[in-house]
Amino acid sequence: MNLDGRSGVGAQLRRLGTWRLWLTPGMGVKRYVALAVVGALLLVLGAVGLALWSFGEERSAISEPIEQLLTSTDWYRLGAWVSLLLALLGVVVSVTAVASLNRSLLSNWLPHPGDAARLLNRRLQLARGPRVVALGGGSGLSNLLRGLRAHTSNLTAVVAVSDNGGSSGRLRAEFDMPAPGDLTDCLAALSDNESELASLLQYRFTRGRELRGHTFGNLLITTLTEMEGDFARALKVINRLLDLSGAVYPAAAQPVNLLVTKASGEEVEGEEQLRQLPGAVASVRTVPEAPHGLPEVTIALLEADLIVLGPGSLFSSTIPPLLVPSIQEALNRSRARLVYVANIMTEAGETDGFDAFDHVAALMRHGVRKPDTVLINSAPVDPARLENYRSEGAELVAGARERFQEAGIAVLERPLVGRGAFAQHDSDQLAAVLTELASATADARAGAVRRPEAALS
Numbered sequence: 001m002n003l004d005g006r007s008g009v010g011a012q013l014r015r016l017g018t019w020r021l022w023l024t025p026g027m028g029v030k031r032y033v034a035l036a037v038v039g040a041l042l043l044v045l046g047a048v049g050l051a052l053w054s055f056g057e058e059r060s061a062i063s064e065p066i067e068q069l070l071t072s073t074d075w076y077r078l079g080a081w082v083s084l085l086l087a088l089l090g091v092v093v094s095v096t097a098v099a100s101l102n103r104s105l106l107s108n109w110l111p112h113p114g115d116a117a118r119l120l121n122r123r124l125q126l127a128r129g130p131r132v133v134a135l136g137g138g139s140g141l142s143n144l145l146r147g148l149r150a151h152t153s154n155l156t157a158v159v160a161v162s163d164n165g166g167s168s169g170r171l172r173a174e175f176d177m178p179a180p181g182d183l184t185d186c187l188a189a190l191s192d193n194e195s196e197l198a199s200l201l202q203y204r205f206t207r208g209r210e211l212r213g214h215t216f217g218n219l220l221i222t223t224l225t226e227m228e229g230d231f232a233r234a235l236k237v238i239n240r241l242l243d244l245s246g247a248v249y250p251a252a253a254q255p256v257n258l259l260v261t262k263a264s265g266e267e268v269e270g271e272e273q274l275r276q277l278p279g280a281v282a283s284v285r286t287v288p289e290a291p292h293g294l295p296e297v298t299i300a301l302l303e304a305d306l307i308v309l310g311p312g313s314l315f316s317s318t319i320p321p322l323l324v325p326s327i328q329e330a331l332n333r334s335r336a337r338l339v340y341v342a343n344i345m346t347e348a349g350e351t352d353g354f355d356a357f358d359h360v361a362a363l364m365r366h367g368v369r370k371p372d373t374v375l376i377n378s379a380p381v382d383p384a385r386l387e388n389y390r391s392e393g394a395e396l397v398a399g400a401r402e403r404f405q406e407a408g409i410a411v412l413e414r415p416l417v418g419r420g421a422f423a424q425h426d427s428d429q430l431a432a433v434l435t436e437l438a439s440a441t442a443d444a445r446a447g448a449v450r451r452p453e454a455a456l457s
Helices: 002-022 030-058 060-070 073-106 113-127 138-148 166-175 181-189 194-201 216-228 231-241 295-303 314-322 325-333 356-365 383-391 401-407 427-450 452-456
Strands: 132-136 155-159 247-250 257-262 267-269 281-287 306-309 337-341 373-377 410-414
Touching: 030 060, 030 073, 060 073, 132 138, 132 295, 132 314, 132 427, 138 155, 138 181, 138 314, 138 427, 155 181, 155 295, 166 181, 166 216, 181 194, 181 216, 181 247, 194 216, 216 231, 231 247, 247 295, 257 314, 281 314, 295 325, 306 427, 314 325, 314 356, 337 356, 337 427, 356 373, 356 401, 373 427, 401 410, 410 427
Parallel strands: 132 155, 132 306, 155 247, 306 337, 337 373, 373 410
Antiparallel strands: 257 267, 257 281
């Protein structure tokens, strides 16, 4: 009995919460409720006027009883309360009517129309969030997006498409298209239905000679590329089709390969072959040297409040999008705060022996402007995980705070390591810090627009 009572009370509280959401600022509902109330008042006044007119000379049959009521002792005593009660009842009826109409209309599109207020409120809040552009690839970028989508829907992911191994490599070779693999992970990460969509997009076929090893997401992107005749247009179609909290674009609209020069001077071509040759990487370039980017990416970079590089493989995920001339030019021109999220661990065959400053120095050697902020993890990594990485030839990335200070680069240290078998960033904590930085930049920019005289003083 008590359980049922608690359940009933909980349902009532949830219902009241939904009503409260409908009436929050920015929902655009209160004005229509007020309009409905005004319309009802006009209807009543019109009906009374029509009744008085229809009675003609006999209208006193209506007006006299009303006059008697308005001059009675009971009306003087209770009239104000009765009027207030009727007004409140009118508002409740109007709000109920509008909400019921919304549910009726939305029932054709939403499985649970009662959630409409919550969903609309969330969309409006996210739409007011800061404009963030994240560049990179691999699990680092998708993990970052998963956290950021809870803070803003003004998200643009610019994804490296130079992978030449696995399913992506096979599709690249057969269809002469950029690698779709990292794009699939980012599309799933930005979806409001991530659990279902991720399971679908990342499903890997284990049967069929031609299908074995391919993921459904890679095949979907390939199919749309064939239908649209262009890889970039295919991604635009997918962005429209999926319920994304942002947009996902490839760094380049054409197939690119990586040409890597190791610290030893040896060269190797292909991301898959990059780590097979021991030793750190000195530089990387693309083949072709100046791949074409998308105009949507350029616009997003120029309008951004925050641009995020990393976390992720430095030379195979973070730097490749920056080698696209239009992206590098727009990033260096942008007034957005540029943040580099330092990796927690080095990567064997890529950043052996690198500290955090070495990562940033590599970015700058490849033409990127000096970051405004470098975000470094301050939380310890447990010995068990360190031992696992040590067996792979990886180690903790040192903070190198003195080197950053000498270079005039601001360092922000926060506990960012997440749980799990790998020393990866916690997506929620990382997103919270980045959103705070982005919001501060957006507020400062808005203040400069509102008070241009302050910039001149």
